[in-house]
Amino acid sequence: MRSLLNKFLIVSLAVAGTACTGDYLDINSNPYEPNGDEMQADDYILGSAMNGLASCVVSSDVNTTQFTDCLLGGPAGGYLATTNTGFNNTIENFNATDNWTNVFLKSDRIIPVLYTNLTLVENLATQLGNPVPLAIAKIIKVTSMSRVTDAYGPIPYSKIGADGSVTTPYDAQEMVYDTMFVELSDAVKTLQENPEAALSATADYVYSGDLTKWIKFANSMKLRLAMRLLYADRAKAQQWAEDATNEANGGVIETNADNAQWNYFGATENPLYTATRYNNEGDESGGDTHAAADIICYMNGYEDPRRSVYFVESEFDDMPYVGVRRSIDLTSLGSYNHAYSGARIGRNDPIMWMNAAEVAFLRAEARLNNFNVGGGTAQSYYEDGIRLSFEQWGVSGADTYMSNSTSTPTAYNDPTGTNSFATPLSTITVAWDENATTEVKLERIITQKWIANWLLGNEAWADHRRTGYPRLMPATAAGNKSGGTVNSNVGINRIPYPTDEFVSNKENADAAVGILNGESSQGSGDNYSTHVWWDKKPGRENIYAGSSN
Incomplete structure (x- = not known):
């Protein structure tokens, strides 16, 4: 037990929200260790470990979340745009420095915290004779690590050390997915076999110990990952999608009461709230990050009533909702960078997972x-x-909205006249048309899914890469600083591996690039343009704003 107590500080640091992206393994060498008198209760240690695990999906650490969700997933997915005119190297401009792109794999707030706490939970579960916490911990692990593999492709996974060390061989992304499906299935089986085993509410800020809801979330994650594979391995996608929705396995999320969200921020600030308001100069609309023009053009065109709960109104006259075009020369924003619509996030809102x-x-x-x-x-x-x-989102008018068969997304009229995009982003309407082609139906589904998934940027980015939808604005000529590597109409397909991997883990990192190139259907090398394994839709890169179905 003493060894478990000595690991507890890892948990505390996981939810402290104070560090940035320093040395990846610094967290494993902290000198301050609690003694046995400070913590005696197994449930307290377990609860802290479970909360530490939960902090690894969307990190409670503001700087980590800023990189993974505000500067990567949000812009790549068409939700957010970077507006700090002092940033010269960004993911949106396809020229980010390593300390921007290395976070998912090298941050001391994700993988080291995840695996250290996972080991702690495993040891406690064995000691307590209760397999339920470990089953839930593995669901959280898959939720967190799926974001990592979708950002890079092949990653260290099956051979990661108990302390989170990734100086190990990488797994092909197909293997990572295969493993995650099995882990989710095993977790569901364990929870179904142990319905009487309780997890205290203080150990579970997602479902307050409700195992039925955890089963539904695990199956829903399985469905999300299954559909990711549709164009890479249709048979496997169908197998796992049907398995996930088989009622014998416990069902999937069907009501908002079962939404998977981390309700940890009652007394602390939601990191997305804080990160989007960095350098906001007292303006609630945002600082380093504002709402992207893409999603606002869609929602303005549809006169979507969710706009008022998604966005802070802009400072431009007669333009309440106007976003910033992504992948532009940021200096072109000038002094107007704070005037655009911001992301409306409550200071203590929960973080949505699904x-x-x-x-x-x-x-x-x-x-x-x-x-x-x-x-x-x-x-x-x-x-x-x-x-x-x-x-x-607490708004009315869904039936009226979904019957609209005429309204379409608007073109982008930049109030400053600098970065406008005169072509409407799409001709897709809201109302279902059973006589439409399968491809038009797909665009309709993914577009509305994208709007509904507001701020789940990494999920939106995955869908955009997987299907080509929603159609997003291209980078401007001045905004594409990739030196020709990235297609302005397409944007990034992945992010490069951390440079330190080619020093501290060179043999395995070199092998990972080989695996990536072998799995990829398009592009080669460790760069923004290479496709990850599941990104195999034929002609996907020909779908962009203004193109026809």
Whole structure:
């Protein structure tokens, strides 16, 4: 037990939210260790470890979350735009420095915290004779690490050390996915076999110990990952999508009461709230980050009533909701960089991991592909997704919204006249059309799923890479600073591996690039343009704003 207590500080640091992206393994060598008198209760240690694990999905550390979600996932997914005019090297400009792109793999707030606490939970679960905490811990692990592999492709996974050390061989992304499916299935089986085993509410700020809800979330994650594989391995996608939605396995999230969200921020600030307001000069609309023009052009075109709960109004006259075009020369914003609409995030809001609307849209896409994922049709699941999203955000008018068969996304009129995009982003409407082509139906599903998944930027980025939808604005000529590596119409397909990996883990990092290139359907090398394994839709890179179906 003493060894477990000595590891407890890892947990405390995981949720402290004070560090940035320093030495990856510094967290494992902290000199301050609690003694046995300070913590005697096993449930307290377990609860702290579980909360430490939860902090590894979207980190409670503000600087980590700024890089992973505000500067990477949010812009790549079309939700957020960088507006700090002093940034010369950004992911949006395809020329970010290593300390921007290395965070998912090298931050001391993600993998080291995740695996150290996972080991701690495993030891405690064995000691207490209760397998449930470890099953939940593995669901959290998959949720966190799926974001990492989707950012890079092959990653260290099966051979990561108990302390989070990644000086190990990389797994092919297909192998990572295969392993994650098994881990989720095993976790569901364990939870189903132990319905009486309790997890205290203080150990679970997601579901307050409700195992039925954890089962639904695990299956929903399985469905999310299954649909990711649609163009890489259709048979495997169908197998796991149907397994996930099989009622015998406990079902998936179908109501907002079952949404997976981390409700940790009652007494502390939501890191997304803080990160989007860095350098805001007292202006609530935002600082380093504002809302992207892409999503606002869609929602303005549809006159979407969710705008008022998604966005802070802009400072431009007669333009309440206007976003910033992504991948531009940031100096072109000048003194107007604070005037655009911001992301409306509550100081103490929970962080969403997965919502019922997303699951409904996943089932809609699965039914579009004739997968047996329930009794609904593609249309009924699509419309369920819209209704669930309106309910989640507390706005009315879903039926009117989904019957709109004429409104389409707008072109982008930059109030400063600098970065406008005169072509409407898409011709897609909201109302379902059963006579439309399969591709048009897919665009409709993914577009509404994207709107419903507001701020789940890494998920939006994955869908955009996987399907080509939603159609997003291209980079400007001045905004594409990749030296020709990145197609301005497409944006980034992945991020490069940390440079330190080619020093401290060179043999394995070199091998990882070889695996990446072997799995990729397009591009080569360790750069922004190479496709990850599941990114295999034929012609996907020909889908962009203004192109036809």
